[in-house]
Amino acid sequence: MRYEKGHREETRRRILDVASAQFRESGIAAVGLAGIMSEAGLTNGAFYTHFASKEDLVREVLIDALARREERHKANLENGVPVETVIRDYLSTRHRDGAGTGCPTAALVAEIARHPKATRAAFTGKVADITTLMAEQIRQGSADQRRRKAIAIYSTMVGALQLSRAVNDKQLSDEILDNAVETAIAIANAP
Template sequence: MRYDKGHKDATRQRIIDVASRQFREQGVAAVGLAGIMADAGLTNGAFYAHFDSKEDLVREVLSHAGFRNKLKAAESGAGLQSAIRGYLSASHRDNPGGGCPTSALVAEIARHPRATRDAFTNKVADVVELIAGLLPPGSEAEQRGKAIAIYGLMVGTLQLARAVNDRKLSSEILESGADQAVALVGQGSDARGGAGEAAPDTSPSTR
């Protein structure tokens, strides 16, 4: 049976969506293609009509998912402070399958082939650039250095909060990390969002 291009694109995106959730919940190494295709409602053989290999799919997941949408919303007025607190929220901690792949997959990606690490590197560089653009005015070097520190603090804080099995400590880690990341932005406010802005407890968009 022949399908139009729109159907093929939708099927490809469905595979990416399922794989993205499974990779973040279970880790790339623990997820098999059979499980991805079964959850997508497709046969194993259909996979190779869309991707060359599992590694090819991992790269697609990395390029499609991330923290970028929250930062794009911050550009249009929601505020970097709000985006930080949303990232370091209990709902994001408790929903790795619907959250940022960087915090879920960073340790694994370090062991993947160069092409996959290149895709990941490009994604991280994109997020750093977006954060830098939301910071108060300063030199390019200052803004870039601060953006890297903020993003690194956010990712590491979320990983640590997920790893500990003491709920109270986990919440303290999230709160302290968010406070320190917001402080790095500058005087508790940011260029787009304003000081003291309440942050919604929502997990970041992944597409």
């Protein structure tokens, strides 16, 4: 059977999108290929037309999802969005409550640490790119100081978002986010 031009790319994109949402919502280990393919409306056999293995899919999902976040950071930089706005958006209750569509770093970082070198290398490269862009948004300090601030801010944001999702006390969760916002902004504005 012949398919229209672009069918293969559309199918691959659908698999990536479904896997990305499922991985972020439930975790990589908890998600099986059969569930991904079923939600994508495809057979299990079709998976191997697009990916060599689940690990290959994980790596591609990370690269894709982090590239999209990187594009948001580039747009923020081009549009003069202050780093404080980025911090507040990231550490919002909307982001906390939307793991399936949120930052893949916060949703998956603990699992990524246990994956093979190639997956971790892809992740590392994208995280480095994002922190570089974040450093460009910071106005205070030398290039080296802005880089260190960006790493501290990103680490604070990711950790706070993870912790706010893990606790079962909404008030404490909100406090974690609010305090992390204050701390990250203080880091950004420190001389």
